[in-house]
Every structure is written in C-alpha cells, then in structure tokens.
Amino acid sequence: MVSLSPQNLPSADLTTDQLERGTSLWRDAWHRLRRNRLAVFGGTVVIVFSLTCVLAPWIFHLSYQDQNLDLGAVAPNAQHWLGTDTLGRDLLARILYGGRISLMVGLVASLVALVIGVSYGAIAGYVGGTLDSVMMRIVDIMYALPFTIFVILLMVFLKDPMQAVDAWLGRFSIFGFHAFEGMQGVGKILLLFAAIGAVEWLTMARIVRGQILSIKKMEYIEAARSMGLGTPRIIFRHMVPNVLGPVIVYTSLTIPAVMLLESFLSFLGLGVDAPMSSLGTLIKDGSEKMEEFWWLLVFPGGAFSLTLFSLNFLGDGLRDALDVRASKD
C-alpha cells in the first residue's frame, strides 16, 4: 500500500536523487569490471564450472564411484566424453566431483583465513601501541617460517585422530538416526580447512591492519567514539565494512592459492582419501598412468589449470575495478 504521508516524502526524494547521481563505489567497480574482458571471461568460467560441479549429482547421470571393470580405461569417445580411468569410472564425472572438493576446500579455507586475518589485523590496527607491535612482530616471524612443511606435518600426524573423528561421526546418532552416515573422510577435509586456513591469514592481517590505520584517524570514527560506542562495535560495525574492498580482492586471490596448496598436498598423498578425489588426486593418479592413458593426466590437469587461470584473472580484474593497491605493509 502506498501512503503519501508527509514523513515518507523526503525519503522518496532521496531515492530518486541517488538514482540520478547513480554512482556508488560498487556500481563504479562493476562498470569497470565489465569492461575488462579477461576478468569477464574468468568470471564466466568460474561460475559455469562451479555450477556444473555443484549440480553434478542432478545433471550428470554417472557418479564418481560407478565402476565398469569390463570397460577398463578407454580413450575419450561419444559415450564417455573424457574417457574412463583404469577402473572404468567416467573421467568427466570424476573431474566434476573432484572439482566440488577442490572448490569447497578453496572457498572454506579462504573463509577461515578471512575471519582470522580480518579480526587479527583490525584489532592490531585499531588498538595500536604495544599490542600492535607485538602482534605484527608475530606475523613477521611467522612469514619467515616454512609453512608448507607444517601443513604436511599436520596432515600426516593428525591423520589418525581424524580417522577417529570419522569413526565417531559414523556411529553418531540422534534418536537412532545416523546423521553423518556415509560422510567418512569429513574429518580429513575439516583438517585440511583448518591447516590451510591457519597458514593463509597472514597477508590478510597485514592488509587489513594497513587499511584500518589509514581510516582510524577519520572524523566519523572520532564521532563514533565520542558517542560512547565500545571498541568491538567500532571495529566490526564501522571500520571493517570500510575495508571490504581490499578484503574481497585479496580473498579472491587466496582461493586459487588455497586450491593450489590443496592439490599439492593431494599430490603428495596427503589430501582427501579414495574413493573421494580432488583435482589434485586425479592429477596424481593421471601422472602415474600417463604413459598408456594420457587423458587421465591431460584433462584433470587442464580443468585445474583453467580454473586457476580464471580465478586469477577474476581477482586481478577485481583489484583493478576496486582500485586497490595491494601493498604488503
């Protein structure tokens, strides 16, 4: 129901006013992004690939574990577009299901890194003083550490405890209903999230701290403080939203980095367990059998590289569009 009470009029005016001016940071950025052909290409590939992967169980008739042992490994043909592996499993299905795992790890681990990094950087930057220098010194020192090594150690040495978690999940039941049945391997994936996320937050913390430092002295923060708002509210309600630009850009560049790290681990045999597979596991299998069955290496490798390629271009495009100078200090 439209009411024309006097109270509503000014706000309606304001809306048309804004429409006429028609610019906000995000709208500007969107225009710039759309003109960047490589970024549009990257974005399209990412969206199409993610959707196909996510919807794979509903739109694709074969599953990643359907075997046809009589078939064995066959080259790409009309029935199996990308061929099959040595157990007669359709490679396209395996790539799609592997893509689900890889993308999920990339997304969730990046979110873990995002939450840790943003909170850490925002607190260090806002509080300042001794706390800031201690916190950033810790980041500096951690930067110099060989983190891949620690992730490898974590994955190897926490494997057994995680299998215990899996077993527990399998037995877990509410009123006789097994909520997590058939979710074996979840513990390993959770471990992957935690291990990778714990590594990738450092740069995010530095970027956010730098941004916070630069807006800390602005009047509106002063105003918020003089109104008596508490520190957590000022940080997370008034400052963090204003550093979203760099945070989005850096997150979009973290996702491919995380996917790379996950495949690296899978390649060393430390990723998800069979029969599940990530793209990294597929590439590892393919590289072992490439002498006879080239398609087992070329297609998963191609899919993985194309995804990384697109994500990187999208991230670069976002950086240009939002006009972020990603400095490390």
Next chain:
Amino acid sequence: MLRFIARRLLETIPVLFIILTATFFMIRFVPGGPFTAEKAVTPEVMRNLERAYDLDKPLWQQYTRYLRNVVLHGDLGPSFKYPNRTVNEIIADKLPVSLELGAEALLIALVAGLTLGVLAAVKSNTWIDYICSSTAMIGICLPTFVLGPLLVLLFAIRLGWANASGWYGPVDRVLPCLTLGCVYAAYIARLTRGGMLEVLHQDYIRTARAKGAGQLRVIFKHALRGGLLPVVSFLGPAIAGILTGSFVIETIFQIPGLGREFVNSAFNRDYTLVLGTVILYAALIIALNLVVDVVQVWLNPKLKFE
C-alpha cells in the same frame, strides 16, 4: 647494517627454539610410533628397540637430551628407519642434491623471468609484450605437478630426448629444473614488467634520455635497479617456495634429494629425521630471507635498516 644483521640473527634463536619444541611435542603426542608400521614384533623386541632409541624414557627427558645434543654438538641423533645412519649423515648426503636443484631452478627462473619481463615492459602493448605476458600467465597457472608430468610425457616418453627419472648426468637436470623454475620465472616476469613500466615513466629516465643515453644504457644502467625492487622482495617467498616445491619435483622425477626424504620420514614417523629436516629448512629459509632483506635495502636507498 651489521647491527641489523646481528639483531635479526639473535631473533632467529628463539624462533628456531620454538619451532623445534613445537614440532617435537606435536609429533610425539600423536599415537603410533616409528616401529608400529613394522611387522608384528614380540613385546620384548619392542622394548629393546625402544630402549635402544631412548623411547622408554619420559618425554621431557628425551626432549632435554635431544635439545642438549643439538645445541652443544649439532648432533641431530640417529635415524629410526635407516639402521646405523645418523640424521646428520642423511642430510649431508641428500641436501646437496636439493640445493643444486633449487639453485639451478632459481637461475632459470631469474634469467627467463627477467628477460621476458624487461622485453614486455620496453615493448609494452606491442605483440612482443602480449607474447611475453601470456607466456608468463600460462606459467603461473600450470602447477609444477601438472607441468612436470606433461614435460615427461612429451620429452621423455614420446620424443625420448631426456630420461623420465634419475639424477645422474647433466641431461637429467634439464626437465626437473625447468619444471621447478617455470612457475617462478612467470611470477618474476610479471613483477619485472610492472616494476619496469613504473620506473620507465619517471622523470629521471626522461632526463637520461634527454642527455642522449642509448636505449640499452637507459634500461640497464638507470631503470633496472629500480625496476627490480618488486622482484627482490618476491625472492624471499620464492626461495621458500622453491625449497619446499622440490618435494613434488623430487617425487615426480625420482630425485634422491632431501625433500622426498622429508615427506617419507613424516609418513614413517622417523622422529629424528623429521625434526632434523624441519629445523634445517626453517634455518635455511630464515637465513635466505635475511639475505633478501639486506639486498633490498642495498638496492633501494629509500629503505633503511630499522
């Protein structure tokens, strides 16, 4: 500068200490041990094994003893999986291979990356630039564990120009070093292009040109020093990446280096070997980062040793 280096070296000591302690307790608190994977042994044999390696003592005693040996004698202890070999011997044996692989890969990365990057910047927005830049992008998006097997498939298996694995003659060096160096060459090319483009537009370059300096002289004498700054700050992470990246390369090409040894030792629960390699890698990476920081200040007078 000496004070800066001395302070950084002093800071390294607590860091290494924390790494050693954290790793020691992390790998010990997890169930399973170096001998659980072996064929079932009688409890008596197990006890003897544990006594021989001091595993029967309380954990803190093992820790203090290990720490004392490492600090006072630089002795990283005996390996649990290789009978009669010490970790020091294994490292002395395998580290040179990994270092050679890393150094050659870094050389390839620098030569190829700088050439591509400088070319792309000087001829910016011409077809030369496009070729160089897209080559670099492909290099970034092809991870080593995709590129490596592909190169083996093409050059070793199909064409037969190189061996698929091994580490004997000079030919065996080509594919692994190329694979490892390629990714970093791509990053270096991108950074060089960006840095050089920025520098080439500055006033002092125009001044140099106005004074009649030739193109080559402008590039190498005036622009390169400033244009290389982003590359130098990237070298720290790059060196760490090349060192740990060799885990995959050594697995693909069956190279007897320390990276493969580290991954195997982690799988085998070879406690001392894991600890030894972790400390060594940490020390190496911290030291190389320090070198990079010093070079950075030397190249850029605006920075100061704080």
